[in-house]
Amino acid sequence: MLGWHWLIEWQTPYEFHGHLIDKVLAEEKSSYQHIMLVEFKRFGKGLIIDGKVQSTLYDEHIYHELLVHPLLLSLDNPSNILILGGGEGATLREVLKHKSVRRVTMVDIDEKVINFAKKYLHEWHQGAFEDSRTKLIIGDGYKFVEETNEKYDAIILDLTDPIKDSTSYKLYTKEFYEKLKRILNNNGGIATQATSPSFSLEVYVTIYNTVKEVFKRASASYTYMASFDGLWGFVYGGVSPESLSKDEIDERIRQRIAGKLRYYDGYSHQISFSLPKYIRQEFERINKISTEKEPIYVPA
8 A cells, every 4th residue: 555644643542643654565454453564754664553553663672672681681591481472573583582592482362463473574573483492372371371381481471551351451460460470480580561651650550569469579671662652661570680780781691692682781771770760659659559458450
């Protein structure tokens, strides 16, 4: 489809962002989602699902590197990894860069998204689906976690946002995090995308506090994503990435990762885990509410 038009993406009920599209490169509908690959004027190729930008070639590496590497570099010799979601294959790509990884199970509910990615999103997955260490399962992540008897060193949640009545909503609850903890090996950990501190700060903080209720240790990071037009947050459970120094991160990257990283290094690590005062204060405020009243698990 040639020509151009604007993608209008609502961030809040009273705020939207507009992205100019040069052309639509591919488009499909599944039982779950409306999938589009477009050429953005500013960001180049971009994946849009249900009218929301999921990732672009301009900065997807920032999101996926910060989701994956603080978790895996905080663990000793992570070998068996579970990914829930992550249809583009870019999270899988980053996990497979770790020399210690022997097996990655990726569970995604939408086969059409996977096939779309395999066909059109090679720049994202870079052949990760064909890697011999990859086991791809089409299915419901919640059900998979309930039924599996396998134990994992790390679990990575690359899911859509926790909008009420969405397929991902129940994957942000305390009850689900407890199920994840059950299938983790000793000293294992989890990482999840945690929405935008710019547009949904309470959601970001609530995800952190929910993870903290289940795991003895919880950490949060954030970065700026130009294609999302704001900050984006990540939460980690069972590990303390912020305790690693700049030099420790750089040394672990050198020893443990095969291939280049474009964003993440010791310096970026320090910045990402240095949360500003207003976010730290919001952590304290929401935590006080959750201890004094019925805990807030996942906002509507």
